[in-house]
Amino acid sequence: MTDFDRQLDAAVVAEERDLLRRIGEEPGAIPQLFGLFQGRMAWVNLVMMLAQAALFIAGVWAAWRFFQATDALEALRWGLPAAVALLAALVIKVAMYPVVHIRQLRQELLRLQLSQHRD
Template sequence: MRDLDRMIDEALDQEERELLARIGPEPGFFGQAFGLFGGRLGWVNALMMAVQAALFLGGVYAAFMFFDAAEPVAQLRWGLPAAVLLILSLMIKLSLWPQIHADRLMRELKRIELQLARRG
């Protein structure tokens, strides 16, 4: 992969290298994660994270009550909701990963589009 990047860099002229340097490198993990909250769908992602946090906190509370319960029936009453809430929380969080990857892909496509527009 690094060889491919080096070959692409060698194929670019100086003006394109300067332009790509101004765009900057790809953002890190936290930059990509917080980038989910911007744009047209930022409010949807923020709402999903709020719901995810509420489900997680509810799951942690139910898990705490599960470990505090002494009778098997009480353990079932708290253990099953704890497991369901924590799994739902995880599912919502994992649903945001494809958006991060789509944002990365769009960023790369825009760089390619910029390069093609400058050549043509």
């Protein structure tokens, strides 16, 4: 490695460190999740979270009844709805994660734009 390469590496590392210092720290998981309930799409996210919670509670209740069943037909009557409700709740929960990541990416882009305008 030449002297020029070392100087270039040192300059890039220093520039990265300065950029990260100016951008600031990333918000934690809880503030990011509560960020779902702000903005134009807050009502949609709220409805989805309420539906997810209702499906989860119904799934747990049906699963409880499934494990208390004494015969196969009763177990099937409670087991299938329990599985469907719990899986539906999981799908809704997983569908919310891209929204969190999009909001995070949008914040990072705004920070970079602001840092470029300050320079």
